[in-house]
Amino acid sequence: MAHAQGQQHPIGIYLKIWGLLFVLSTASYLVDYFHFQGYLRWFLIVVFMLLKAGLIVAVFMHMMWERLALMYAIVVPTLLLMVLLGIGALEADYTFFTRSVFFVKGLL
């Protein structure tokens, strides 16, 4: 680390994260392989997905070693997407409801 320029970290941390990503991917594949359904499937898939995303951003993309100014500039706007997600879900529910009423006989 002496006179280090840019991001320099021991190779071990990359290999460990690589292994961890393999384990998490296998786990999410097994969720499908063993036919987990309902909320359990939903929960497991989202948890594995967010863990993998977090590991890639934090370690591979070096975000955990960056200054807060950069971290916040990238991460905080991303959280705004939750609003779009909510709007999409509301709109989809409404569309499904009207389609069920007017287009699908006997669904409701």
Added chain:
Amino acid sequence: MTQAISTDTVEPLPLAEGVQGIVADWSSDQRAFKNVPWGKAMMWIFLLSDTFIFSSFLISYMTVRMSTTVPWPNPSEVFALTLFGKSIPLILIAIMTFILISSSGTMAMAVKFGYEKNKRMTFVLLLITAALGATFVGMQAFEWSKLIHEGVRPWGNPMGAAQFGSAFFMITGFHGTHVSIGVIFLVIVAIKVLRGDLDHQRPGFLTGRKGSYEIVETMGLYWHFVDLVWVFIFALFYLW
């Protein structure tokens, strides 16, 4: 990193007048992202905008899937392959996932060896990353042709809801394009490393800035982002 990195923008610039002065004053007064090379900060900003593009695709996919009254085709069966006389669900997608994650691993190590000025290892790891990326695109082409052969179109398919095809081709197509562009740039950066462009600080095309091993890290950011997007596509499109 607490130590400030010296850049070529520290000495005061002569003040401009008129409209140019307005632009100069607004843009040169303060440097927000300290300790980060300019190119890396800009790559992060680009990736943020790309995040919004992919999120728009994935959220609209969610919206059409939630609102359709026709049953959604089961991805587990649609993407199953018959290997050794046995039908294995999603196996191709799982292999593609492992390939892309491995390419991210080799990329991270290429960045590390780049900062150590280890030309040979950086070049080899960049080439391995590019090869894994090309393999991924090849498998995606195989998957596309398989689905097209089975009658999946952007406007309909024999398995169920018509929106399946449009969401599939749009999302995986945009992601595959990103991977293909990444492979091309990985090869370009690898050649620059091997030629010693970065050791001799030769400027690249389209820029007057001196070449340095920081571009390997900037390239890495893009490549990890492609992997990151695939994590979301894998979970939300294939496993849902």
